[in-house]
Amino acid sequence: MNMKIELENCQKSLTLKDFEEIESKLGYALPERLKEFYLQYNGGSTKQIASINKYQEVEIEDFFPFKYNKDFKNDPRYTAEGETLELRKAGAISDSILIFAMESTDEGRITIDLVNGKIYLYPIVGMQDVIFNFGEPRLVANSIDDFFDNLVVLDGHKAIPAIEEIEEGQTETAGVMPELSDCSASLTKEDIKNFEVELNVKIPAGMKNFYLKFNGGMPSPYCYQPQDEDLDRVEINAFFPIKERTNAFETIEVIAKDIWSRNLMPCNLLPFAMDSGGNYYALNLKNKKIYYYLTDEWDENASREYNFETNTRYIAQSFNYFINHFIEEEE
Incomplete structure (x- = not known):
């Protein structure tokens, strides 16, 4: 070598x-x-x-x-x-x-x-x-x-990234990575490793790198246009921290365990952010795609599986894509 x-x-x-x-x-x-x-x-x-x-x-x-x-x-x-x-x-x-x-x-x-x-x-x-x-x-x-x-x-050289697959029905939108304010204490790689072990999950490299820069907080800009062209743009109010809650929000671990224990969200979805209406943004732990999960449209007359499926909306092919395509609010 x-x-x-x-x-x-x-x-x-x-x-x-x-x-x-x-x-x-x-x-x-x-x-x-x-x-x-x-x-x-x-x-x-x-x-x-x-x-x-x-x-x-x-x-x-x-x-x-x-x-x-x-x-x-x-x-x-x-x-x-x-x-x-x-x-x-x-x-x-x-x-x-x-x-x-x-x-x-x-x-x-x-x-x-x-x-x-x-x-x-x-x-x-x-x-x-x-x-x-x-x-x-x-x-x-x-x-x-x-x-x-x-x-x-990789010292000053970045490998050519693998080409991300754009599936039929998805849109490619220009955007930027947001800056976050009101963040929690900075993380180390060991903190992220401990988080993965505690929840028995594996998060993508892009998500790890983002959280090493911003441990939760309020994004600016805060809008995102889902790749599913049938969906309107969404707003992201806050990212949850991985370690040590912010003034306003608990950690991903606390929120995920609470939601999973009450069967309010599939256990393969890891909530990491939310909008102002209490709906979640979640990482699918199986395919690593990003979904918007609605909390205000639960049908008490339908099965839990039906609610899980109908309340989950696909919005990004990866965390990297999601985090690099935030857009300014329209005037």
Whole structure:
């Protein structure tokens, strides 16, 4: 490798015997370069690392551990091995594909084809039940050696972001990232990690970066035009803090646990902001899209599932898109 890789929050070290078991379950031998890397680092969070090459440039948020994940009580779904086998079984990827990392723009999956040895980015474009729907794979590197040899630390260079999928019926609106006032105390990466562990959630890199800059508060500008062109523009009154309540609002954790415990919102929606009418903006923890959740249209004569569905309105394909497309109020 042409750089010293530094990963944080690595999991329990792997052994050669672990790899024998992994290869048996996957049905393929792993490239020696990949095993060499994972014997040193069993997954972990990166410090602004990207693979820069002649194909798709990708910025990497996490390398998934192959086995073990103490942050999620060793749930196999949160490992490279477990997620790969689950998505293979569902037919979302072919049996020769191995998922081993997450790109940071929209949490697409970085994979290796264990037959031809090439590295691909699988962009996430949706979710059905609990299974990702992927867009067309994009070639990242011709081999695992090519991938690792072209890793760089992003010091003044930003990788070309993955192209965000604009679905039919969505609009592309010019906008800006808002400035927030009346914020709570500044956060550290450790604060965000503890928040994820406490709620057993994984939030996108864009959301983490935004909260490291603004820990909740009142946005300016405060309007947003949903990508669903059938919806009128909406107003965002406040973002909830991740740690330590503001003068006006409780933390995301307190609000989410209260709403979930009373079955007022699906548990796959994480409320992070609200408008002046008490309606929420929420991150879908499965597909990472942003939804507007109405609280004043509950039908007591209908089922909870019906209310959940009818009160949830899609507004943005990702947190990054949402936060970068705020607009000024019309005169």
